[in-house]
Amino acid sequence: MRSARELMVAYTATIADPDATAALFADDGVIELPYVSSIGRPPRIAGPDEIRAFIVGLLEMVPDFGFDHVEVFIDTPDQAFGEYSVERRTVTGRPFSQLYAGRLVAANGKIQLLRESLDLVRAARAVLPGGVADIPA
Template sequence: MKTAPELLEAYLATIQDPAAAAQLFADDGILELPTVDARAQGPEAIERFLTGFLARMPGFAFKDIDISIKTDEQAFGEYGVEVYVPATGKVYKQTYAGRLVAKDGKIKLLREALDTLAASRAFSND
């Protein structure tokens, strides 16, 4: 059974494969980005969310991963991304902070925070 840090590492490593990433979540697991009012619950909804997200940034991949809190049930980490956004011709450079809660070897909750100004700049056409 995977621990919270193992689940976070697996999620970050499989982000380019929405089906694989979504299968890490419990049937009622939640992926939430409250700073941008985004939320998906359950593997099917999470897979759809990630698929749509990746369509906007095909080269999206996490880097500079630092998981600083590691218990069997919870993990907290910071991880970055730097990717080209075809729709705007800009680079999306972001640092995420994520808290993962695990139960029975699955992700119960992954709540991520991000810099909304950096996101706005990358996705605006101005």
């Protein structure tokens, strides 16, 4: 059975494969992206099917999306906290540069919860047509 750390490493390694990534999550597993709804994305993605669809959408915006420099700072059998970065380009050629922080909760060898934070201003600049100007007030 995979530990939280093993699941975080697997998640970051398989993010470019929507099926493999979605398979890491429990049937009721969730990705939470607090505040990301301000740039038009759902803040909570629940279940492997929605997670797979979310990753497919991400790869449509950033085709070679992948995490670099993965560091796990907190590691218990059922929880892990780490940072991982991405330096790529969107389909429009804009830079997509992020440092993610993720808290992962595992249960029965699957991801129950992955709560990630990222810089929304940088994300808006990369993916919204008008950049930061498109963020609703």
